[in-house]
Amino acid sequence: MDDDYNFLPHAINYQDAIFPDTQENRRIFSSLFQFSNCSSGNTFHSFSPEWEYQEDSRLLCSSVQQVLFEEEERVGRLQEHVAALQQKNEQLKARVGKLKRALRRARRSGRRKQLLQTAGQSLILMYT
Incomplete structure (x- = not known):
């Protein structure tokens, strides 16, 4: 179980990134995922010039910022x-x-x- 009492499957480490945290990967996956750990609500992210600014503000909850x-x-x-x-x-x-x-x-x-x-x-x- 995690901190929110959700069951987690065995043998999965959620701390290790599957893909490296690069600008290119962020651009590619920004239209596919909403980065639910860092955003509130059901907003859908698409790559735009202000996306980098928004993503910088979301760094507070990324592993790098931690x-x-x-x-x-x-x-x-x-x-x-x-x-x-x-x-x-x-x-x-x-x-x-x-x-x-x-x-x-x-x-x-x-x-x-x-x-x-x-x-x-x-x-x-x-x-x-």
């Missing part, structure tokens, strides 16, 4: 993910910067202590 919508949603999710990762990266850069500064300070204070100790020892040796 794929485009899914891809746009995927791109939106990926952009959100990238933004979150960039924010985390900035936070990590800030933490690394703080750690580098703390390490430099610790090294400086260690050198100063070492210099003071050696200077103090040399003064003690001089006066002894």
Whole structure:
């Protein structure tokens, strides 16, 4: 059964197109089929200059448009993910910067202590 509770025969995949979605095939089949999935009522389509404009507006219900919508949603999710990762990266850069500064300070204070100790020892040796 499909979403509208219609029985579907087995071994038929309604998602796969029988014919490729090309302008030539649309022109050929426009006079034969009404594209019932995309149109309301019982209007019959014939090829005319405004047919392409009408068909463009019907793309919202074609499989191509569905794929485009899914891809746009995927791109939106990926952009959100990238933004979150960039924010985390900035936070990590800030933490690394703080750690580098703390390490430099610790090294400086260690050198100063070492210099003071050696200077103090040399003064003690001089006066002894």
